[in-house]
Amino acid sequence: MSESIIKCEGLNKWYGSIQALKDVSIDIKKGESVGLVGDNGAGKSTFIKILSGVHQADSGNIYFDGNLVKINDAKDSMKLGIETIYQDSALAPTLSIARNLFVGREPLTLKLGSLGLLDREKMAKESLEAIKRVELDLRSGDELVENLSGGERQGVVIARALYFRTKVLIMDEPTNHLSVKETEKVLRWIEKLKAEGTTCIFITHNLHHVYPVSDRLVVFARGEKIADVQKKDTSIEELTKMIVHD
Ligand SMILES: Nc1ncnc2c1ncn2[C@@H]1O[C@H](COP(=O)(O)OP(=O)(O)OP(=O)(O)O)[C@@H](O)[C@H]1O
Ligand SMILES: [Mg+2]
Structure with a gap:
């Protein structure tokens, strides 16, 4: 694990x-899971909004897969293979699971210039398969996302990341407001993504959630990176002290 993503x-x-943000430098390796x-x-x-194209840095450089890149908007970020999960806004609630899975990347049956017909059959079939991979017990891809629980919604986003072989998955507080059971499920999905080689950046206030699924922990305080350590070289107690005492 030495190549940068x-x-x-x-x-x-x-x-x-x-x-x-104050002079933040960070080097995330392929397949690494960073808390x-x-x-x-x-x-x-x-920091993660800069990577996902919501904001731009005022100065500094970003290299993706070794190349200097400019991430001007969310599309640029997605094109690089970065997918971002926010607690509430990652999905369109009034659209179906299937539509959410393929949003911006809809399969078309035929394409004429910029026009095309949605391949609904493919979307329905493949969205169900994608959902099965995260062991979500949902009967149909036609279900509206607004009828899903918080944990199920995170499951749909993670299914999307797996389906499109996202290179980097960024999660900003993915376990916020989730029940203990749903949190366990989300943590298991993160393990699964990791096993499939996806690089993960996981933000949370709960060290007990992030610690087991991370290879490395990065601590920010007042805009600065104050620690960047391999998990084996730190502990939940030490990290707590760093956060509390800074
Ligand atoms: N859109 C914005 N406009 C003005 N100030 C902002 C904006 N977003 C964040 N800030 C400020 O920038 C600083 C960093 O905020 P940021 O949201 O990155 O922190 P965070 O580590 O994610 O915090 P939290 O754990 O509370 O989510 C804070 O002082 C915040 O008030
Ligand atoms: Mg935040």
Whole structure:
């Protein structure tokens, strides 16, 4: 595990007079599972929003797979193979599971210029298969996402990441507001993604969730990276101290 998938050098981000990121450098290796932790306002979401194209850094460089890249919007990020899960907004609630799975990448039956007909049959069949892979007990891809529980919704996004062989999956608090049982399920899916070689960045306030599924832990405090350690070289107690005492 030595090849970089995402390498950031000296990222700075300002929101008006607030500096949300201060000279953040980080080198994430292919297939690595990185837990990103830190107190409220530490800059965790800002960092991943730069990778997912929601915000742009004011300075610094991002290399993806060894190439210098500019991520100007969410499309650029997706094109690189980065998929981001936010607790609430990753899916369109009024669309079906199948439509959500293929959103932006819909299969077409025939294509004329920029027009095409949705291949609904393929979407229905493949969305069910994708859902089965995460062992979600849903009968049909036609079910609307608004009728799913929080955990089931995370399952659909993870099914999408597996289906499209996402290279990097970023999860910003994926276990927030989930029941204990649903949280366990999400953590098992993360293990599965890891086993399939997906690079994962997992943000959470709950060290007990992130620690078991991480290879490496990165701690942010007030916009700075204050620690970057292999799991074997740290503990939940030590990480807690770093977050609390900074
Ligand atoms: N869109 C925005 N406009 C102005 N300031 C912002 C914006 N987003 C974040 N900030 C500020 O930037 C800093 C970092 O916020 P960020 O959301 O990255 O922290 P975080 O580590 O994700 O925190 P939390 O754990 O609470 O989600 C905070 O001071 C926050 O108030
Ligand atoms: Mg956040």
